Amino acid sequence: MKKLLMFFILSTAFVSGSTINIAVAANVSYAIDELIAEFNKTHKDTKVKVTLGSSGKLTAQIKHGAPYHLFMAANMKFPQSLYDDKIAKGAPVVYALGSLAILSKEQKDMSKGIELLKSDKIDKIAIANPKTAPYGTAAMEAFENAGVYKDIKNKLIFAESISQTVSFTITAADIGLIAKSSLYSKTMLKYKQNINWVEVDAKLYTPIEQGIVMIENDRETKAFYEFILSKSAKDIFRKYGYLVP
Structure with missing residues (x-):
């Protein structure tokens, strides 16, 4: 109905x-x-x-x-x-x-790239549901190819879409893998490259x-x-x- x-x-x-x-x-x-x-x-x-x-x-x-x-x-x-x-x-x-970026509402050592996700200070990592959201699929592929998945799998929290992933990242999670495009909206410009966010190495996931x-x-x-x-x-x-x- x-x-x-x-x-x-x-x-x-x-x-x-x-x-x-x-x-x-x-x-x-x-x-x-x-x-x-x-x-x-x-x-x-x-x-x-x-x-x-x-x-x-x-x-x-x-x-x-x-x-x-x-x-x-x-x-x-x-x-x-x-x-x-x-x-x-x-x-x-x-x-x-499209491309992936790692985002945190707090200042992080973004020079570590995806290895940063293994930090003991990070408990929750937001990504889009890989079953329905291609950016979630790309995030999982990046984790596997970077060799970090086993270390972080219990930290993952899944959002329904990539826009919800952004919401989770700046509220409930410590960090998240989001669409780089979201960082160019007016509400996101306060987050600075290499301080709050960094691109995920494009070699880690299928374009x-x-x-x-x-x-x-x-x-x-x-x-x-x-x-x-x-x-x-x-x-x-x-x-x-x-x-x-």
Whole structure:
């Protein structure tokens, strides 16, 4: 019943042909408002409604009929599964490359990098759930490749999405592995590189290729899809710490 109610609410968003509903991976939450504002400079009559969440949960919603027009995922796996199931209109395309950062609200010796997590002074480490959030998968891969997992596995606390991981990191945890992009939001600028945060060595995890697919192929959706792959959008992604293809 709850699922039907959710789908009904989402469906009512489509009464106007100039409204598109997009499912967006949580790590993009820090950049999406600026992306939409830039898009609306040339598409003033198109309203873009955003639903944020972990890529796994958004994929499940889409497969159960949630009426999204477009999906911006945190990896290629989930949008590829939609294409394989003949739900997406076309194969996924990489729109940005995400990266991991270690963050602490307190000053730490960030020169140690991921080895810092083994410290006896760190009891709780926040990461996104690796079952549903690609950034969580990348964090687990980094732990394994750095040889620290056995030492820290009992310290891990799991968040539903990468945005919730940020919340856990600055409240309940001592430290966390977050999306680097989150550090460029206005509320996070007080945390300083090499004092509160440091990038995770990119050699420790598979590059986080973030994929986009269209679920519908109407004119407004195509326009937003093409915008996300444009130079203007890439400039915004760079501003928020992403690499772009």
